[in-house]
Amino acid sequence: MANISNEVRNYFKLDLLISRSCLTLRNLFLTRYSLFNNGQIWIDSAVHGNNYLTNVISKNKKINLMPPQKKTVGNGDTNEWDVSTLTAILLFSDRPQTLNxxxxxxxxxxxxxxxxLRLLRNKLAHNSSKSIGDIxxxxLWNDLSTILxxxxxxxxxxxxxKDDSVFESPEQTINEENKNEALRLNSLGTQAHKDGKYSEAIKFFIQATxxxxxxxxxxATFFSNMAASRVSLYKQHLYTVDNCEDGDITKELDRAEKDAKQARKLWVTWWKAHYRVGQVYAILDYHDKxxxxxxxxxxxxxxxxxxxxALDESRIIVHRNSRQEYLDPRANWKTIPENLNELKEKFGLDPEMVRQNRSLLELIDPSAADVMKGHQFALGDIDVIQDYEQAAKYFAKAANAGNAEGMYNLARLFDNGLGVKKDHNVAREWLEKAATQPPEHPIIKGMPNICVAESEHALGVRYFEGISVRKDLSLAAYWYERATNHGSAMAANNLGVMYLDGLAVDKNLEKAEELHELAAKRGNAVAMMTLAQMRLSKNDFEMARIWYDRACESGNIVAERDRDNFIKTLEAHQKSSPDMLKAMKTATNYVLSFQSKVSPSVASEHLYLKDYEMLCGYAKRGSITAKNLCRALEHHILALNILLFCETLTEEQENIFVHELSQCYRIEQIVGQIPSHMHKKVSNIIERVLSRCKQESNFIVSQLDEDVRVCYATLNFNSYGLIEQFLELCKKKYPKSVYFFLTSGAVHGFRRQSDAGLYNINNGLEIEPDNYELLYHKA
Structure with a gap:
């Protein structure tokens, strides 16, 4: 650990804390499984796992598991299920109607x-640097430990x-004879692996472990080496007619995965253990993992x-698989005749005329002739057999002559290892050279310099994903903007996403919409789908349908697949209350325009305002949680809209604001998210209303006085010293208000004053014996 930074240590400590939750979640699953299945007991077995996968997971569209997660569920050993798998199953499994x-x-x-817990786990998993500052x-530690x-x-x-000692190897009694024998066996296994005798190597490593x-x-070293030999054995048999001794070579990958994970468990801060796990996942095509x-x-x-x-390779594959921009025809490797026929079908262009025009361009620009020959060898043409090595030579000749199209296509060959040795760094260098060429053709004025914008967009992708470069979203935005200005539809779409999410740029919904509309008009189907969603959020149902239909007409597979769901959502919007939809849209757009949020409860990145209609649907189907969240959101929306539409509030408006916000907090605190820039304004309103109530009398009981105390206590919940005394006064003045006893009990709980916390919870239960929140805190 001496050479590992404090920030990286912080990440791995939090990862250990997340991993610890697996046991808790597993026990929770076993309890719920019995509750949901008339007392039936879950047995860790392939029979139970496959039945559950077939009869529950596959039939529940809300439980969205990745292939490796489905595989572990099917295996039936709940000890192998990770946090992501367990939380998905627990959160989205259908409940029986017989529950009380x-x-x-x-x-x-x-x-x-x-x-x-799921949100915190995701935040940690998506931290690409695997380093976290102390603050x-x-x-995060406090949030996670509170949940656990x-x-x-x-x-x-x-x-x-929290102590660094968790990374050190525990004190062990070492048997020197066994140690020396294990090292000897490991040496024999290593030599057998080098000689290509992988089955023999595995036997030596097993004996060592x-x-x-x-x-x-x-x-950990022995298990890591054994995983490497199993992978090599799999590869060795993959392209031969020989069979593995057990008749199923694919089992070696499962064993390799278990061995690599065991190495990681034994030595959590050893780079090679994590690298080995990644290698196995990559071969299994689980590139996200x-x-x-x-x-x-x-x-x-x-x-x-x-x-x-290895990281570059997996990031490229994930990008290609997940980014729908790769459905763009220009990204596909089609033969030249196929490309010409496509132009004829779409635009009515005569293939022979296109070839003649290209020939004229070659006369004007000699390097264009080399590019054309490169394309012929790369794609295949009439009387030309595909030959990537020859393609690379012609593209290189054009590139060295300053031709941007040659540079871009040579970069593509280096990225894919076609005709040249794969090298993402060399590919990036050629993209950078292409991106520095003038955007206008150097000879034919008014004509775009082909592949300059494409190169700029490709550089944006590299910096966004971290492919052969360190991730840098600011540089990604820079290259996307340059490419957008030079005509790239994909770059306009990607830059629009960055403005929509506030990634390395100030969040700007209007700018995002402009960019998506620009991309859509340039023919980008993904932008059309996004634009349809934006129009839907504005209740512009006609344009929402038009843009979505255009995405389908463009042949976008995802748009066609999800069309029914989009239409259902659109129709649900049309049936909703216009006033509530308008208020919801205003509040949601306003909060979305600011990245940071302040929540009076456990920190959450999730914006519940966006889920209002979905929650209404669940509420109509009987979900008590969804119903409560909807009620709380409706009060929260009314409170926010008072602030949005009134620059200066009258006393009456302040009183209404306090009442609506307090109702939200009473029903469900977690949805009452206040944008950070508005927090001071909200605090000032609450303090003014509280001051007015105190001036009337500390002994006069009123609904407004109780409401403002609820708001004050909730917004200042983390200031334990300040709020503790305040809550004592509130309980005396409103001895029948459960909220103050619940909040007081929670404060004492966070301060680890269990006796005082239990005293308050019990007092609350005397008022409402069946209040579940009180019962839960008591437990």
Whole structure:
């Protein structure tokens, strides 16, 4: 750990804390499985796993698991299910109609914690640098540990994971004889692997791993080496007619995955263990998981070139698979006759005329002739056999003559390893050279310089994804903007997304919409779909349908697949209350225009305003949680709209604002998110209303006085010293208000004053014996 930065240590400590939650979530799954299945007990077995996968997971569209997660579910061993798998199953499994009110309330409260845990886990998983500063670390640690303690974990045990000693190999009694024998076997296995005798190597490594009293770090090495041999054995048999001894060579990959994970478990800060897990995931085509493992490995040792290369490969594959922009015809490797026929079908262009025009261009610009020959060899043409090596030679000749199209296409060959040795760094260098060429053709004035915009867009993708470069969203935005200005539809779409999400640019919904409309008009189907959603959010139903139909007409597979769901959503919007839709749209757009949010409860990145209509749907189907969230959101919307439409509030407007906000907090605090820039304004309003109530009398009871105290206590919840005394006064003045006893109990709980917390909870239960929140906190 000596050479590992404090920020990287922070990340791995939080990762250990997340991993610890698996046991809690597993027990929760077993409990719910029995509850949902008339007392039936889950048995870890392939029979149970396959039945559950077939009869529950496959039939529930809300449970969205990736292929590797489905595989572990099918195996039936819940000990192998990760946090993402368990939270998805727990949150989205259908509940039986036979549950009583207490059971439903208990599940609802657990689901709120699960949702918070899922968001925190995702935030950690999507941290590509695998490093976290101390301030953010402490906040995330507090949030995570609070959730785990609420589920019954012990806070003192969690605190032990904060110490750097968790990364050190535990004190072990080493048997020198066994150690030496294990090292000898490992040496024999390593030599057998070098000789290509992978089955023999695996046998040596197995013998090494079973010897007792050998250090964890040594055993991690043996498991890592064994995983490498299993992968090589798989590759060796993959292209031969020979069969593996057990008749199923694919099982070697499953074994390799388990071995690599065991190495990682034994030595959590060893780069090669994470790298080995990533290698197995990449071969299994689980590139999202591979990226996460490679990023961890790189964080632990940034000098390893092999890690960066593997990371680049997986990031490229994920980008190609997930970005619908690759459905653009220009990204496909079609033969020249196929491309010409497509131009004829779409635009009525005569293929022979197109060839003649190209020939004229070659006369004007000799390097264009080399580009054309490059295309003929790269794609195949009449009387030309595809030959990537020859294509690379012609593209290189054109590139060296300053031709941007030659540079761009040569870069594509280097990226794909076609006709040249794959090298993403060399590809990037050629893209950079192409991007520095003038956007206008150097000879034919008024004609765009082909592939300059494409190169600029490709550089934006590289910096956005971190392919052969360090991730830099600011540089991605820079290149996307240049490419957009030079005519790229894909870049306009991607830049629009960055403005929509506020990634490295100030969030600007109007700018995002302009860019998406520009991309859509240039023919980008993804932008058309996004634009349809934007028009829908503005209740412009006609244009929403038009843009979505255009996306379908363009042949976009995703648009065609999801059309029915889009139409259902559109029709649901049309049936909703116009006033509530208008208020919701205004509040949502306003909050979305600011990145940071302040929530009075556990920090959450999720914006519940966007989910209002979906929650209404669940509420209509009987979900108590969804119904409560909808009610709370409606009060929250009314409160926000008072602030949005009134620059200066009258006393009456301030009183109404306080009442609506307090109703939101009473029903469900988590949805009452206040944009950070508005927090001071809200605090000032609450303090003014509280001051007016106090001036009347500290002894006069009123609804407004109780409401403003609810707001004050909620917004200042994290200031324990300030709020504790305030709540004592509130309880005396409003002895029948459960909210003050609940909040007071929670404050004492966070301060680890269990006796005082229990006293307040019990007092609250005397008022409302069936209040589930009180019962939950008591437990």
């Amino acid at each position: 009110t207490n059971e439903i309330q208990k599940l609802d409260q657990e689901d709120l914690l699960l949702e918070q 953010e670390f402490n906040q 303690v609420a589920f019954g974990d012990i806070d003192t045990e969690l605190d032990k994971l 079973v010897l007792s009293s050998v250090s964890n770090h040594d055993r 591979a990226i996460n493992s490679f990023e961890r490995a790189l964080a632990l040792d940034s000098t390893r070139i092999e890690i960066q290369k």
